[in-house]
Amino acid sequence: MARVNKRRTLNILDKQRKHSQFDYAEIFRHIRTNIEFSTVDRDIQSICITSTQSGEAKTTLSINLAYIFATKYNKVLLIDTDLRKNTIHKYMGLSNKQGLTDALADFRQKHMINYEYFQTVQHPSFIGELTVLTGGIHVPNPSELLGSHTFKDYINEVKKYFDFIIIDCAPVGMISDAIPVGNAVDGTIFAVSSQDTNKKDAANCIKQLQRNNVNVLGSVLTKAKTSSGNHYYYY
Secondary structure, eight states: OOOOOOOEOOOHHHHHHHHHHHHHHHHHHHHHHHHHTTOOOOOOOEEEEESSSSSSSSHHHHHHHHHHHHHSSSSSEEEEEEETTTTTTHHTOOOOOOOOOHHHHHHHHHSSSSGGGGGEETTTSSEEEEEEEESSSSOOOHHHHHHHHHHHHHHHHHHOOOOOEEEEEEOTTTSSSSHHHHHHHSSEEEEEETTOHHHHHHHHHHHHHHHHTTEEEEEHHHHHHHTTSOOOOOO
């Protein structure tokens, strides 16, 4: 099947480096290393990112991790499964006319990956290209879709074609979509905002994930102030 990609040149990382004296890339390289060595018994090839509530920078974390993984791995895939409030396409300047929901409907019928739903992003620092699968058209039953065998089979299939997969999930404190997504990947990262997250709520969300057999690799503190005053970074 012919591969049809929509390409876009990445400039977000360049803007970060230009406007901040803090080395954002080094922070995310450190997080990437921690993820890679988070388990001893098995390799981590796919992760999802979730949080307690909206506004805790989980999508920003997902995008920046995808960028930094793309500087090391040839084939990296970023998927938006926050189907009620998908925003990756807005942050990255991509189209959302078709995406994950469309790809799953196609996969359910044909049982094969259709690359027409993928878009690619390029940057000089990347080894290859960063592939993005946006949320796609809105559906009335996101939880049912993400909890289906079709979704799990789809993720298992794309694992054959990509070196690393990063999935942006809905906040687990609001809806349960992150649980089936977490069960379909190798590990889950929990974003905790230093400005917004209630500690008790976050602890309850992590317990909820663990009770449902989600492999929580760890947490990342977001929106922490640097010593420079106005800048924020992800630690």
